[in-house]
Amino acid sequence: MATDGPTLSEVAGLAGVSVSTASQVYTGRRPVAKQTRRRVLQAAAELGFRPGHGAPAVGIVIRPSEAVSGFAFGTATFSNLAGALAIGCLDRGWSVFTARTAAEVLEQVPRLDGCVVLYPGVRDETLELLTRRGVPTVSLDPDPGAEEFRWWSGVDYRGALTGLLDHLADGGAERIAVLVGQTDNAYRRALLWTYSTAVTRRGQAPVLRVADNAEGQLSAVEVVQALLARPERPDAIVTSSSVFAAGAVAAADRLGIDVPGGLMIATATDGPPAERSRPPVTGLRIDITAAANRLVELLSARMSSDGGPPQRALLPLDLVVRESTRRRR
Numbered sequence: 001m002a003t004d005g006p007t008l009s010e011v012a013g014l015a016g017v018s019v020s021t022a023s024q025v026y027t028g029r030r031p032v033a034k035q036t037r038r039r040v041l042q043a044a045a046e047l048g049f050r051p052g053h054g055a056p057a058v059g060i061v062i063r064p065s066e067a068v069s070g071f072a073f074g075t076a077t078f079s080n081l082a083g084a085l086a087i088g089c090l091d092r093g094w095s096v097f098t099a100r101t102a103a104e105v106l107e108q109v110p111r112l113d114g115c116v117v118l119y120p121g122v123r124d125e126t127l128e129l130l131t132r133r134g135v136p137t138v139s140l141d142p143d144p145g146a147e148e149f150r151w152w153s154g155v156d157y158r159g160a161l162t163g164l165l166d167h168l169a170d171g172g173a174e175r176i177a178v179l180v181g182q183t184d185n186a187y188r189r190a191l192l193w194t195y196s197t198a199v200t201r202r203g204q205a206p207v208l209r210v211a212d213n214a215e216g217q218l219s220a221v222e223v224v225q226a227l228l229a230r231p232e233r234p235d236a237i238v239t240s241s242s243v244f245a246a247g248a249v250a251a252a253d254r255l256g257i258d259v260p261g262g263l264m265i266a267t268a269t270d271g272p273p274a275e276r277s278r279p280p281v282t283g284l285r286i287d288i289t290a291a292a293n294r295l296v297e298l299l300s301a302r303m304s305s306d307g308g309p310p311q312r313a314l315l316p317l318d319l320v321v322r323e324s325t326r327r328r329r
Contacts, residue, residue: 006047014043026110038107045106048134050113057095058299059105059115060085061126064183066213066241067118068100073216073243075271077286078118081140084292085116092296102126106133114303116140116295122184136302140295141186151302151309153294157190160284160317161268164238165198167282167319168264171327173236177207177227179220179248180240191240191268207234211244217273220247221254228255228263236264236325242271245281249324264325279323286317 012022017036024030025040032040043049060082062068067078086096094113099105102125105112114136120127123145130137131149139152168176178195180188196206209227212219220239224247227234239245245267249259257263259279267274270283294315301310 006044006049008049011040011044011047011049014047015039041107041110044110045112045133050111056093056113056303057097057109057111058089059102059109059112060089060096060098061102061105061115061117062098062100062119063117063121063124063126064119064185064213066181066183066216069214069216070241070243074246074273074276075241075243075269077242077269077271077288080288081118081286081291084288085118085295088292088296089299092300102129102133102135114138114299116299119185119187136299138295138298138302140291144184144186144189151298153291153298153312154186154314155286155291156314156316157187157268158194159314160319161191161194161238162198163319164266164268164282164284165195167321168236168238168266168325169202171236171260171264171325173264174202175204175207175232175234176236176238177209177234178238178240179209179211179223179227179244181211181213181244183213188240191238195238211247216243217247217250220244221251224248224251225254228252228257234263236266239265239267241269242267242274242281242283245283245324246273246277249277249279249281260324260327264327266325270320274322277324282322282325283320284317285320286315291315 008022009019012019022040024032025037071079089096097105097108112135115130117127117139119141120139120143124143127143142152143149199206209223211223237248248265252259252263266282268284270285274281274283
């Protein structure tokens with residue numbers, strides 16, 4: 001069906017190719033050189049051109065840099081969520097493309113009908129680019145720097161983290177520290193705000209440490225060893241990832257500190273590294289299937305509506321208590 005807006009001829013002109021070549025990028029009837037294909041797709045994206053045929057094509061953009069490095073370290077949250085989301089999209093009859101930036105998706109896809117951005121950062125450039133190009137976009141978690149973007153599905157981090165901190169306090173923790181990575185997003189901000197508020201109310205000064213996402217467990221071991229060498233060391237540590245939690249366990253083991261007797265360890269993001277640690281680490285777990293289904297439903301609504309987003313309910317996180325916080329009383 002013809003639509004108002006840029007034409008294929010205009011795309012071809014901007015890309016510096018013939019209309020026939022531009023058409024072949026979309027039909028796939030003849031091979032097109034990679035660089036030529038890229039120029040055509042970039043021109044189409046700049047002009048906002050969308051051919052009106054074929055199955056809807058949607059992108060899944062995974063924003064945190066640690067999503068890729070974390071996979072190598074054994075974490076599964078990002079890969080499981082992206083996989084479940086892709087299957088949910090395929091079930092709707094959509095074609096799916098996965099990347100780390102909007103630019104990568106726009107280079108791959110002749111026509112982008114919608115996009116899901118996972119865990120956007122503050123003033124996220126991918127979210128801004130997709131919005132500017134008019135691509136119907138939703139996200140898991142809001143962009144803390146873009147209050148005007150309202151098409152997001154969120155997680156009840158504050159409620160879950162409050163429950164986790166209460167669990168540690170009930171186990172006798174009096175000096176709780178927190179270990180996070182460098183990525184600035186809604187999750188990290190919620191963790192730090194909830195932690196700082198909770199320990200301050202209990203009369204404790206917050207103890208914050210930052211580990212290097214790229215170095216994963218090795219960085220966590222180094223940071224936690226230095227933290228535990230302090231005269232008044234913490235008696236509990238909450239980490240932002242299961243990889244960091246495994247590093248905290250390793251650091252305690254090197255120093256001969258019993259977990260959980262001398263130190264309780266928990267993670268705000270459960271995963272295989274926490275489960276496989278010795279002892280296994282307590283963590284907060286997201287329902288991957290529920291999160292993926294909500295995002296697919298939200299994207300479907302976004303692609304078919306020019307109105308505002310539907311009312312949202314925050315996804316809960318389940319507290320999975322393991323040996324790392326089970327103190328004998």
